[in-house]
Amino acid sequence: MKIAMLGIGLMGFPMGRRLCEAGLDVQVWNRTRAKAERLQTFGATVQDTPAQAVAQADIVITLLDHGAVVADVLFTQGVDAAMQRGTLFIDMSSIKPIEARDHAARLSELGVDYLDAPVSGGTVGAEQGTLAIMAGGSTDDFGRALPVFQYLGRATHVGPTGSGQLAKLANQMIVGITIGAVAEALLLCERGGADMAKVKEAISGGFAESRILQVHGQRMVERDFAPRARMAVQLKDLRNALSTAKEIGFDAPITRLFEQLNAEGIEHGLADLDHAGLFVELASRNGMT
Numbered sequence: 019m020k021i022a023m024l025g026i027g028l029m030g031f032p033m034g035r036r037l038c039e040a041g042l043d044v045q046v047w048n049r050t051r052a053k054a055e056r057l058q059t060f061g062a063t064v065q066d067t068p069a070q071a072v073a074q075a076d077i078v079i080t081l082l083d084h085g086a087v088v089a090d091v092l093f094t095q096g097v098d099a100a101m102q103r104g105t106l107f108i109d110m111s112s113i114k115p116i117e118a119r120d121h122a123a124r125l126s127e128l129g130v131d132y133l134d135a136p137v138s139g140g141t142v143g144a145e146q147g148t149l150a151i152m153a154g155g156s157t158d159d160f161g162r163a164l165p166v167f168q169y170l171g172r173a174t175h176v177g178p179t180g181s182g183q184l185a186k187l188a189n190q191m192i193v194g195i196t197i198g199a200v201a202e203a204l205l206l207c208e209r210g211g212a213d214m215a216k217v218k219e220a221i222s223g224g225f226a227e228s229r230i231l232q233v234h235g236q237r238m239v240e241r242d243f244a245p246r247a248r249m250a251v252q253l254k255d256l257r258n259a260l261s262t263a264k265e266i267g268f269d270a271p272i273t274r275l276f277e278q279l280n281a282e283g284i285e286h287g288l289a290d291l292d293h294a295g296l297f298v299e300l301a302s303r304n305g306m307t
Contacts, residue, residue: 019043020043020074021077021078022072022077022079023046023062024071024078024079024080026046026054026056028144028245029110030053031056032144033144033149034057034060034062035057036170037169042166042169045062045063045065045071045074051064051066068096068100070100072100072101072105075101075102075105076105077107077166078101078105080109080110080111084111084254085113087111092125098130101128101130104130107130108133109121109134109135109136110135112186112190112254113134115134115154115180115181116262122134122180131159132155132179133154133155133160133179134154134180134181135151135155135167135173136151137152137170138150142246147169147170148171149171149172150189151167151171152181152182153167153176154176154179154180154182155175155178155179155182156178157175160173187258187262190252191256191259194280194293195272195276196228196231197294198276198296201294201297204218204238205301205306209306214239234293238294242292243295243298245291245292247293248291249284249296250284252280252296253277253281256273256276257277260273260277280293286299
């Protein structure tokens with residue numbers, strides 16, 4: 019099976035490495051070529067343009083920043099024309115559902131099949147092959163993708179085109195809101211004189227238990243905000259959720275609040291912190307370090 023991967027960043031690199039290590043023929047492209055070249059060690063072939071990368075591919079996977087970039091790579095940089103009829107295009111980027119449906123419709127006219135299949139699990143999940151993969155599209159196309167998905171994580175078919183992106187928005191709403199809840203609660207305890215690390219330990223296993231408490235809560239305890247997923251990306255996802263909510267006539271006041279908090283944190287210079295860095299914004303509001 020010939021795979022093309024477009025976008026070899028924080029997630030694309032470990033995912034691409036797993037596909038190479040599984041013995042697949044992997045062609046890669048990245049805007050910054052040096053990032054793609056890291057996969058040469060694992061057997062990938064680096065191409066100069068995205069169109070060259072996809073020309074002979076059975077399956078094309080994109081892991082790009084946002085919908086506008088995906089559209090540019092697809093329809094301006096020539097990927098649409100370079101793909102063969104019958105190619106399966108899997109967009110694992112996080113974009114708006116309306117963008118996914120538009121891309122699918124345009125590719126269908128060219129005989130190219132489409133899945134939107136964003137992921138959750140971060141760089142750790144990408145490295146370990148334990149990502150949650152949320153796929154939207156036809157049942158047949160989902161079945162075609164499973165031999166690739168098996169090396170990346172656990173895939174679930176959640177509905178027609180655009181549904182994968184809806185599921186990812188739900189994931190990001192829950193993640194972003196829960197990060198804020200954990201940060202605010204731990205800061206409240208620290209301000210009141212409790213040991214934040216011990217509070218986290220005490221409430222673990224109770225109804226407040228979550229992966230966010232364990233992973234991001236620990237980052238907050240350690241003041242470790244090296245980016246795994248940046249605040250800027252979290253803000254983009256929350257804004258996509260609000261845009262989609264407006265499109266379908268749904269009021270999302272809690273998401274709107276956390277969009278505002280993340281936006282203000284970014285205005286204060288926190289864009290490149292891990293999304294647990296919302297803790298820093300909330301601490302600053304309270305005069306805490």
